[in-house]
Structure formats: structure tokens, C-alpha cells
Amino acid sequence: MLSKVMSFALAGLDGIPVEVETDINNGLPSYELVGLADAAVKESRERVRSALKNSGRKFPTQKITVNLAPADLKKEGSWYDLPIAVGILKATGQLQGADTGKTVFLGELALDGSLRPVTGILPLLISAKARGYTSFILPAGNAGEAAYIEGLEIYTAATLTQVVDHLSGLLRLSPLAAKKYEAAKRGQYSSDLAFVKGQAIAKRALEVAVSGGHNILLVGPPGAGKTMLARCIPTIMPDMTFEEALEVTKIHSVAGILGEEGIVTLRPFRTPHHTATTVSLCGGGTRAVKPGEISLAHHGVLFLDELPEYHRSALEALRQPLEDGCITVTRAGGAVTFPANFMLCASMNPCPCGNYGSTDKVCTCTPAAIHKYRSRLSGPLLDRIDIQVEVDSVKYDDLVADTAEESSEIVKKRVERTREIQRDRFQGLQKMTTNADMGEREMQKFCRLSRECENILRMSFERLKLSARARARIIKVARTIADMAQSEQIAPEHILEAVSYRSYENFQ
Amino acid sequence: MTYTEEERAIIRLDSYGLEYSKKAKLYRLAPSARALFADFGKYRSAVAETAGEETAERIERSLADKEYTDGLLHMYSEKRIECVAFVSEKYPEELRQIPDPPLMLYCRGNTDLLKERKFAIVGSRRTLPQVMKRTEEFAEGLSSKFVIVSGLADGGDSAAVGGALNSGKVISVLAYGFDHVYPGCNRALLERVEKKGLAVSEYLPQEKPLPYHFPMRNRIIAGLSEGVLVVSGGEKSGTRITAAKAYEYGRDVFAFPYSIGIPSGVGCNALIKEYAKLTENLVDIYAAFGINLTETEKISLSAAERAVYEILREGEAHISEIAQKSGLKLHEVPIVLTMLEMKKLAVSCGGNRWAAVC
Numbered sequence: 001m002l003s004k005v006m007s008f009a010l011a012g013l014d015g016i017p018v019e020v021e022t023d024i025n026n027g028l029p030s031y032e033l034v035g036l037a038d039a040a041v042k043e044s045r046e047r048v049r050s051a052l053k054n055s056g057r058k059f060p061t062q063k064i065t066v067n068l069a070p071a072d073l074k075k076e077g078s079w080y081d082l083p084i085a086v087g088i089l090k091a092t093g094q095l096q097g098a099d100t101g102k103t104v105f106l107g108e109l110a111l112d113g114s115l116r117p118v119t120g121i122l123p124l125l126i127s128a129k130a131r132g133y134t135s136f137i138l139p140a141g142n143a144g145e146a147a148y149i150e151g152l153e154i155y156t157a158a159t160l161t162q163v164v165d166h167l168s169g170l171l172r173l174s175p176l177a178a179k180k181y182e183a184a185k186r187g188q189y190s191s192d193l194a195f196v197k198g199q200a201i202a203k204r205a206l207e208v209a210v211s212g213g214h215n216i217l218l219v220g221p222p223g224a225g226k227t228m229l230a231r232c233i234p235t236i237m238p239d240m241t242f243e244e245a246l247e248v249t250k251i252h253s254v255a256g257i258l259g260e261e262g263i264v265t266l267r268p269f270r271t272p273h274h275t276a277t278t279v280s281l282c283g284g285g286t287r288a289v290k291p292g293e294i295s296l297a298h299h300g301v302l303f304l305d306e307l308p309e310y311h312r313s314a315l316e317a318l319r320q321p322l323e324d325g326c327i328t329v330t331r332a333g334g335a336v337t338f339p340a341n342f343m344l345c346a347s348m349n350p351c352p353c354g355n356y357g358s359t360d361k362v363c364t365c366t367p368a369a370i371h372k373y374r375s376r377l378s379g380p381l382l383d384r385i386d387i388q389v390e391v392d393s394v395k396y397d398d399l400v401a402d403t404a405e406e407s408s409e410i411v412k413k414r415v416e417r418t419r420e421i422q423r424d425r426f427q428g429l430q431k432m433t434t435n436a437d438m439g440e441r442e443m444q445k446f447c448r449l450s451r452e453c454e455n456i457l458r459m460s461f462e463r464l465k466l467s468a469r470a471r472a473r474i475i476k477v478a479r480t481i482a483d484m485a486q487s488e489q490i491a492p493e494h495i496l497e498a499v500s501y502r503s504y505e506n507f508q
Numbered sequence: 509m510t511y512t513e514e515e516r517a518i519i520r521l522d523s524y525g526l527e528y529s530k531k532a533k534l535y536r537l538a539p540s541a542r543a544l545f546a547d548f549g550k551y552r553s554a555v556a557e558t559a560g561e562e563t564a565e566r567i568e569r570s571l572a573d574k575e576y577t578d579g580l581l582h583m584y585s586e587k588r589i590e591c592v593a594f595v596s597e598k599y600p601e602e603l604r605q606i607p608d609p610p611l612m613l614y615c616r617g618n619t620d621l622l623k624e625r626k627f628a629i630v631g632s633r634r635t636l637p638q639v640m641k642r643t644e645e646f647a648e649g650l651s652s653k654f655v656i657v658s659g660l661a662d663g664g665d666s667a668a669v670g671g672a673l674n675s676g677k678v679i680s681v682l683a684y685g686f687d688h689v690y691p692g693c694n695r696a697l698l699e700r701v702e703k704k705g706l707a708v709s710e711y712l713p714q715e716k717p718l719p720y721h722f723p724m725r726n727r728i729i730a731g732l733s734e735g736v737l738v739v740s741g742g743e744k745s746g747t748r749i750t751a752a753k754a755y756e757y758g759r760d761v762f763a764f765p766y767s768i769g770i771p772s773g774v775g776c777n778a779l780i781k782e783y784a785k786l787t788e789n790l791v792d793i794y795a796a797f798g799i800n801l802t803e804t805e806k807i808s809l810s811a812a813e814r815a816v817y818e819i820l821r822e823g824e825a826h827i828s829e830i831a832q833k834s835g836l837k838l839h840e841v842p843i844v845l846t847m848l849e850m851k852k853l854a855v856s857c858g859g860n861r862w863a864a865v866c
Contacts, residue, residue: 198828200828200838200839201827201838201839201842201860204838204839220859221859350858350859356858356859357858357859357861358859362771366633367633367634367663367691368662368691368692368693371662371693390858390859390860392826392859392860392861393859456850459850460846460850463849463850463851463852464849493840493843496842496843496846496847497839497842497843497846499846500842500845500846
């Protein structure tokens with residue numbers, strides 16, 4: 001007898017419907033799984049066999065053929081166990097009267113017949129919903145993330161027996177109650193600007209950077225607090241909207257790093273080690289194409305500590321996603337596009353020994369060594385980092401001083417206000433939300449410079465020997481600073497402050 | 509480019525790549541270099557005695573080749589090198605007077621600069637940023653009266669060259685042949701010097717930058733110049749060799765003073781204790797040469813800029829310190845500092861600390 005059950009395959013962040021066809025014939029007992037299944041799917045045979053037996057069902061001693069259609073699409077992942085098991089039950093008449101119709105089955109089976117949660121549920125549900133599928137049966141462990149999709153009829157089961165009872169009408173499961181994003185329990189960031197003593201200049205630079213969506217480079221000796229400052233960036237970014245949270249959750253779901261809460265509510269903060277390869281940063285892989293660190297940092301912060309230590313090729317690969325907000329990973333099997341709209345925060349020492357410019361320690365680096373160290377960063381990459389600021393080591397007195405530092409909450413309020421101004425400005429413009437996204441055309445429109453500003457800018461180029469490409473960077477940052485001051489016009493002091501955020505060039 | 513017979517003979521003599529002392533002895537063997545080669549049979553035994561049998565044989569072999577000198581000159585002109593020999597008209601008089609003048613100056617660029625008044629500015633590789641700025645300004649100012657002579661090392665030398673480049677009145681003396689660049693990061697600077705000013709080397713094009721070339725090179729810097737300004741130098745800096753040579757040749761030596769405890773200034777202070785003239789401004793240098801200086805333009809400053817500048821004049825200060833003393837808000841300080849930097853009155857020393865360019 002032949003049976004058909006619906007499931008889904010994942011290609012990047014896209015779900016594609018897969019029909020699981022099971023046919024049972026007389027003949028020598030065998031089990032054939034066709035339809036470009038990878039190893040994890042092929043192994044489902046043993047799990048399905050044991051799970052069925054241990055759930056008190058019969059595994060047919062006949063010739064079984066399972067086909068995953070469309071046959072030309074590669075199937076990866078472990079969620080085909082459940083649809084295959086249900087298909088076999090249907091084909092052997094153990095599920096009489098049950099109509100699975102357009103119900104989508106996803107789930108991995110344990111040998112004892114219980115259902116294990118799988119990765120990538122959220123993007124699968126979103127794609128399935130867009131394609132008109134409304135009924136789903138999922139493992140109970142995936143209930144957390146599935147509950148945030150509204151308008152779906154989702155049943156979650158802990159065991160195969162529960163699924164069978166539900167389908168045969170013996171004991172119906174109750175549909176999963178949808179959860180509101182607003183009600184999601186928000187975690188707490190472990191960092192707060194209030195814990196960072198002193199560093200007023202760097203804090204101001206961080207606020208400017210986050211307000212305008214600019215990338216930032218922190219330059220300072222070891223132990224100055226660069227990492228601590230960087231960790232505060234998510235805490236002053238505006239809260240994620242539901243759409244943003246969903247996008248982030250989708251990616252984290254595919255990567256299999258989703259927590260128990262089911263939805264990501266805090267902005268991601270990713271810190272790949274400097275030995276990271278291009279593939280681990282950008283995404284890829286030989287089997288399933290997995291999102292890389294830059295996609296995991298989507299809507300959050302990608303923190304690259306000790307920037308010059310990273311492989312040059314890995315850094316250069318960041319240029320295109322920094323520009324486009326997404327990355328297309330191409331493999332022989334096809335191309336996958338992952339979103340990668342992140343804020344880049346990088347840190348580095350001023351020189352190999354780290355003491356250049358220090359008052360109390362002597363820098364032992366030769367000028368040639370410093371040159372070499374700094375030349376590891378390419379001009380085009382630095383062009384995409386609008387703000388470069390120095391972080392100097394904190395004096396002991398500052399550390400123990402009992403001065404009240406501004407908390408992240410207060411700074412966040414200001415950032416939100418500045419972002420509001422930008423949202424209004426870029427209304428109706430595609431893919432543009434912050435000043436950093438501005439192109440040449442928008443700058444002409446929104447960043448008119450008075451003659452006085454133009455003179456100061458000209459002077460700064462002539463006198464400070466800035467590179468020509470620094471101009472756009474300075475104007476964008478000046479626009480943000482003006483927005484922070486709620487000033488319609490860019491004033492000379494805004495330009496001057498923007499010029500001061502170029503400490504990297506100071507070294508040259 | 510045409511060369512006299514004697515010039516051609518010196519170019520030939522230099523081409524054997526002998527060390528300086530042997531070269532000089534061979535040159536003095538005969539009344540002229542030309543005579544040395546014309547009557548080589550007569551001098552052969554003396555040559556073999558001074559420079560070794562092997563060299564004598566090499567010279568003999570090359571004398572058999574009628575095209576030898578022409579080949580050399582062709583190679584040099586291919587490399588855009590102009591040869592100025594000890595007897596050439598362009599050879600600077602000051603350099604002739606030193607006890608060990610170079611036989612040859614291989615030049616790239618504007619050789620007319622060799623005949624102008626020259627003044628050397630030298631500094632060590634580790635030079636404080638504020639001193640670099642100051643050096644640039646000195647070089648720029650002095651280049652109105654002098655051609656600035658320097659090396660091409662990182663730090664003080666590059667600053668001096670950079671300051672004088674605009675006027676084109678700059679001579680860089682290299683410690684290696686024109687086939688090389690050292691340090692590599694100054695390749696672009698060297699190219700600009702060759703284009704606008706002059707690069708000079710005593711060495712054959714293929715000579716590498718070897719350590720013992722540098723002190724030898726320093727004697728040329730000192731020998732070319734009427735005076736030498738040492739802007740920075742540690743305990744054992746090469747700049748002290750240049751200064752000592754200049755003193756030995758009877759040239760004026762000037763040095764920037766440093767406050768106590770700055771490693772890159774120890775050498776300068778030592779020089780001042782011995783014979784160098786303490787130098788704070790251009791007037792100190794011009795006075796020694798009897799040149800009158802016209803008043804420089806005054807720069808206008810806002811109240812905040814003046815306040816910050818006054819604070820910086822007391823010494824290097826951290827941004828937070830400046831804010832505290834000036835009463836400005838912390839985030840306003842960088843704005844004022846950037847303005848001062850543009851007016852060339854302040855310079856960043858790294859680590860958010862700033863200093864005044866006095």
C-alpha cells in the first residue's frame with residue numbers, strides 16, 4: 001500500500017515542501033530510502049524501526065520503499081524520522097481512518113519512541129505558513145520557538161504514541177497557544193555602562209556609533225577595557241522589534257544555538273576568536289550551508305577583538321556584507337543568502353607590544369614593526385569603520401572613585417530618540433534606517449554643509465593630511481552628532497568632533 | 509650626460525667596489541685617476557700591494573675591454589643615475605674639505621641643489637610625535653634659506669624630509685645603492701625626493717644597506733652641510749655620529765633641548781653639554797649664520813583654544829586633565845584640540861594625551 005505524508009526541507013533559511021512517500025510491497029524484507037538523503041536522514045531507518053517497535057507498533061517485514069520528493073533536492077537534518085514513521089504506519093494500515101492531508105510533520109525520534117527537538121523549526125514554519133500550510137505536528141521541545149508564529153494550528157507531542165493517538169482520534173492533543181513577543185521573558189545583559197569607570201571619550205564615541213549605526217574601532221593598550229566597553233554596545237541599542245527578533249531567531253534556529261526561551265530577545269553579541277576562518281565568519285560548510293558568525297550577529301554586534309590578528313582573507317570577506325547587510329554563500333549545491341546586518345566593533349592595540357603612547361610603560365616596538373602591524377588592516381576595510389577612538393588605560397584613582405556613571409538605560413533612551421530622527425528622515429527609502437547606511441546621493445540631500453563647515457572640513461584635510469575617502473565618513477558621523485544634539489544643520493563643532501574620531505589615522 | 513676623461517677614470521675606479529680606504533689610496537697613487545689607468549703597467553705592482561693581486565688583475569682585464577666605462581655609464585643612465593665625481597664641477601666644495609671625501613656621488617634628481625647652501629636636520633627613529641611636528645616645521649622654515657640635508661630613516665629624518673619636500677629643497681643621503689630602499693616603508697617618500705629634490709649615495713647601485721654604511725653615510729650628511737640640527741637621539745644614536753663629524757669638520761651643531769627622563773632626548777642633551785647650541789626656534793639657527801628673520805604671522809585663537817593651548821604648554825596632558833583644568837565639558841575638549849591641531853599648535857601623542865607644539 002502507498003501513503004503520503006508532508007514534511008519540509010531547509011535550504012539556507014528557506015523551507016521547501018517535501019512529500020514523504022512510503023510504499024510497502026511483498027517481497028524479501030528490505031528498506032530503501034531514496035530522494036538524495038544525506039547520512040543523518042539515511043540513518044533514520046534504524047531510529048524509526050526501534051521507535052515503532054518500542055511504541056508497541058509493528059515494523060513490517062516486507063519490502064519498504066521511502067521516497068522523499070522532490071527527488072533532486074538534497075535532504076539534510078534529522079526531522080524526517082517522524083514523517084517516515086507516520087508514513088509507514090499509514091502504509092501498513094496501523095493508522096486507519098486518519099487523514100494527515102496537508103499536516104506537516106517534523107521531528108526526530110529516539111529509540112524508545114519519544115520525540116526529540118530539531119533545529120531550524122522557526123524558518124521552516126515561517127516558509128510553510130507563506131506557502132499555505134497551517135497544520136503542524138512538532139516535538140514538544142520545539143514548542144518554545146513555534147509558539148511565536150501566529151495563525152497556525154500547531155500540535156506538539158512528546159512521544160510517537162501521542163502522535164498516533166492524536167491522528168487516530170483516540171486522544172486529541174490540544175493546539176499550542178500562541179505567545180506574544182511582548183510577553184516573552186527578557187533576559188538581562190550582564191554588562192552595563194555604569195560598571196565602566198572613566199573612559200568618557202570612548203563612551204561618547206560608543207553612543208555616537210550606536211546612534212548612527214556606525215562601525216567602531218577601539219584602539220588601546222591591553223587591559224584598558226576595550227572588551228568591557230564593547231560588551232556594553234547591545235545594552236544601549238534600541239530593543240529589538242518582533243520582526244527583528246524573528247529574523248534573528250530564524251538564523252539562530254538554523255545554527256542550532258537557540259536557547260530554551262524559544263525566541264531571541266536580546267541583541268546578539270558575537271565574539272569569534274581571531275583564529276576564525278572565512279567560512280566560520282561568513283557561513284558555508286561542506287554539508288548543509290550554515291550561517292556564519294556575521295549572520296549570527298544579525299541585528300546585533302560582531303566584536304572582533306585584536307583585529308590585526310585575524311586572517312587577512314577573513315577580514316576582507318567582511319567588506320561586502322558590511323556594505324550590503326547580507327551575504328550570499330555559494331556552494332556547488334547552490335547559493336544561499338543569509339542576512340548579516342550587524343554593527344562591527346573591533347579592537348586593537350596601538351602597536352605589537354601595546355604600550356605605544358603610554359605614559360608609564362615604554363613601547364619597545366621599532367617603527368617598522370608598528371608600520372607592519374597596522375598595515376595588516378586594509379584601507380577599504382578601515383573605510384567601513386566610521387569611528388576610530390582611543391581607549392587609554394584607567395588610572396587606579398578612577399577605578400575606585402565613587403563617581404556615579406551613567407547607566408546603559410539612560411544612554412539607550414537618548415539613542416532611541418536619535419534613531420527616531422533618522423527613521424523619519426529615511427522614511428520611504430529602501431533598506432536605510434541609520435546615517436551610516438547613507439550613500440553619496442543621500443549625503444547630498446541630508447548633509448548640506450554651510451560654508452563655515454566646508455571651510456573647516458577643507459582645512460582639516462589640508463592640515464591633518466586626511467585621506468580623501470575619510471570625507472564621507474566624517475560627514476556621516478557629523479550628521480549623527482548633529483542628530484544627537486537635535487540640530488537640523490550640521491554645525492562646525494559637529495564636524496570637528498567627527499574629525500577627532502580618527503585616532504587610527506593619527507598613528508600614520 | 510658627458511663626462512671628462514678624469515671623471516670617467518674616477519667612475520671606473522669606483523666601479524670595482526673597493527672599500528673606501530683602498531679606493532682612496534689607489535686614487536692617490538698616481539697624479540690623477542686618468543694617469544693611473546693610462547700608465548697602469550707602471551702602477552700595477554703598487555696597486556697589487558694596496559688592493560691585492562686579484563684587484564689588479566680585475567683592473568687589467570677591464571682595461572682590455574674598450575667598452576667598459578661606456579657600458580657602466582649606459583647602465584647608470586638606464587637607472588636614471590647621474591654621476592658626480594670628486595673632480596666634477598657640481599661636487600660641493602664643503603664636502604671636498606673633509607678628510608675622507610667620497611670619490612663619487614651617485615645622484616638622482618636635481619643635482620643643482622648640491623651647489624646651494626645646505627643645512628642638515630637629523631633625528632633618531634624613535635622621535636616623539638610633537639618633536640616630529642616641530643621638525644617638519646623647522647625643515648619647512650629653514651628650506652627658505654637652505655637646502656635641507658637628511659637621511660631617509662623613519663622618525664626624525666623622514667619628518668625633516670617631509671617638511672622640506674614642498675619647496676623641493678631637500679637632499680637625502682642614502683647608505684646604500686639605488687637598487688635598494690631602506691626602510692621599505694619609505695619607498696614612496698624616496699620617490700618623491702628623487703622627483704622634487706635630490707637623492708645622493710656614495711655606493712654603487714647594487715650595494716646593500718649594510719650596518720657599517722650608515723656611520724659612513726653620516727659623514728657625508730655632516731660634510732655637505734654648513735650646520736647640523738639634531739632633533740632627537742638616544743644614548744647611542746647614529747645622530748651623535750653625525751653631530752660629532754660635523755663638529756670635527758668645524759660646522760655648527762644645534763640640538764633640541766629635552767626635559768629630564770625622555771629616552772629619545774638623552775643624546776641631544778649630551779650634545780648640548782659638549783658643543784651643540786641649544787635650539788628652540790629658527791632664530792637660534794639663523795643668528796648663527798647672521799640671517800635676519802622676519803616676524804612670523806600671528807595665529808588667532810578663540811578663548812577656549814587659548815585656554816587649552818596654555819594648559820598644553822605646561823606639558824603633555826590627558827584629555828580628562830585638560831577638561832578639568834579648562835572647565836570645558838569632556839566631549840568638548842576633542843573639538844577644541846582638533847581645531848588646535850589644524851592650526852598646528854597641538855599634536856596627539858597617543859593614549860588620548862596631547863602636547864603643545866611650542
